Amino acid sequence: MRYEKGHKEQTRQRIVEAASERFRADGIDAVGVVSLMNDVGLTQGGFYNHFGSKEDLVRECIAVGSNAAMERFAIRVAASADEPWRALIDLYLSTMHRDHPEHGCMAAALSGEMGRRPASTREVFTEGYEEMLDLIGSTLPQDIAAARRRTLAIAVMSSMVGSMSLARAVADPALSEDILALGRRSSVELVEAERAAA
Template sequence: MRYTAEHKQQTRERVLKEAASAIRMSGPDRVAVAAVMARAGLTHGGFYAHFASKDELLVAAIEQMFAETLVVLDQHLAGKSPAAGLKAYLDMYLSPLHRDRRDAGCPLPAMAADLPRLDAPAREAFERGAATLTSRIAAVLADLGHADPGTLAVSVLSEMVGAVVLARSISDAGPSATILAASRQALAKRLSLD
């Protein structure tokens, strides 16, 4: 049975969403192609109609994760002043919900520790995604009139990622939430978002 190009694209997107979720949860080295395909409602044999290898899937899934992250950022910025939009994004990013949803959310805290073990194409896809996210945040900071918005965006994103990683590493919800709240408050004050 031959499928339309649209059907093939929709199927590929379904596989990518499942792969992205599995990578966030388990790390790229533990992702099994057969399990991803099963979660997407497909057979393992159908994998090669979409990807030449697991490495190609990994690169595409990383790109998918960053595309999803940029959509979330844009949704928080839409229809708001730059300050209100950035504050909304920070509040979401540094929330217990984002901390707890390891299968979703930003790939930076989920994958940063895995990067040195990945092949060059996957590292390059990750670096491109991180650079794009940083640039988008820098553009908002420029709109807010901050000096050297590019450097500031690197610092802000580093604090956001570090806070989520640290909050995820602590099993007690109270101190974990305190880390997120402290980072939210410090960034809002530092960026004059309140």
């Protein structure tokens, strides 16, 4: 059977998109190659026409998923004329982001697993994390000194990822909402304290 030009690339893209969502929603170790390939209507053997190993797929998914989430956040933040940093915090620590990890930030979905992945996978994760820090830093108030923007971005990112991870982990819906609300407040207070000290 002959396929149209570009068929292999399209198939690879389908695998990456499906895996990226599944990894964020279910965790990397919970997603097997067989079930993933079933999701996209292909056989397990077909997987190895595209990837040398599951870890190769994981690395590509982290890169692609990080870029896609960053673009979504950047578009929404760009639509906010006033205090884009606050808009980013509100968007990140929203119930929508909590309830749809498959479309959200790789750090909130997978940071707990990254420490157990190979160094090459953690390097790809680190690149996505650095890009998110750059996005946060670009939204911060201009009166915050350039030398302090990166450390503040790290603090805000850590606050947001920790809050989101816990909001997803607890079984009590009211507690989850409280964690999101307090995470938003704590993240905002980090920025406001830095502004006050400037």
